[in-house]
Amino acid sequence: MWPSKKNEEIPSTLATPESPVTVKDLRPLSTVPRAVDGTSRLGKSLAFQGELKGTEDLTLDGQFQGKIELGDHSVVIGPHGEVRADIRAREIVIEGSVHGNLRARDRLQIRKTGSVVGDLVAARIVIEDGAYFKGSIDIERGEEKAARADATAAESYRVAAAPLAADSKEKLQ
């Protein structure tokens, strides 16, 4: 007779050395808090209009109209997502429908279920065959990023220096 495997550790594909998962830890998904991985979620029955900024990942499966800026974080437009917005994020994944311009600092992916009308800018772009896309695709290379960062730094230096120059002028007078 084979020994019972009840309550034994499950295969390593689901467990990590730091947090071994046992069978008794497995719960129905509905009992697990949704934001436990730091990802916010706009479910498919929700509609939102406005400007969304933040410092966490976002999964959007409902309707959204406006603007999304998540800097160093990722945005996933789920298969039910219907978005009319410009999106800026570190990583963008499209499985639903988007009308808008997308800029990803790192990777931008349009899955085969995805539909995008707009202009794309990213360091890396992956478009699965079968996806719908109308617009332009521009790869932002390292030197372009560096040039843009330099321009931004120069601009902020100029802005910061301007009041100082004004102050010194007043002092001279």
Add this chain to the structure above:
Amino acid sequence: MSFLGQWRSAAPPAPEVSARASHGLAQFFTALADRTHPSVLSLGPVWHSTVALLTEAGAKVYTEDPWEALTGGESGVLASVQRFLGSNLQYEPNSLDGILGWDLFDYLPDELLEPTRARLQAALKPAGVLFLLFRNRLEGEGLSRYRLGSRNSLVVIPTEVDLPPRRVFQNRAILDLFAGFSSSRTFVGRDNLREVLLVK
């Protein structure tokens, strides 16, 4: 014959995807090589390999699928000239370095040939290149899609969309339609396709 073999033989034959060498594409990429960050329009569905090869060549890639308007969507009715031109090929004059037009002109109704040629020609920069395919025969031909296999090869992907090509262009008709271009080169392959590279 095994059961699996019988089942497979009973199924309708899948459209055969084929790859072919393309001297026209090789010339197209050569023409782009002289330009800094060229802008290239690829007509048809978006394919990852096409986007990857063009962006690797330093290009900004535009893509749109004008065949959609020709299939008429759910109504199945052929799009009007206004509808086609109202939703397709709207680019600034002298804004594109290259256009992969594939076999679009084989499918256009007569009323759209000249307006479409004019739009593409206007969108090209001086010395910009237009790559086109033309069929040598109509028998058994449906709607095929094309993607880049490499810088000198293309992949032909037949579809089951009910949109047969409308005509076979004679060489003289091609030269007449694109008379406003400064030069053209034709590459004849062993299959049913002629490649034409036009330089504005």
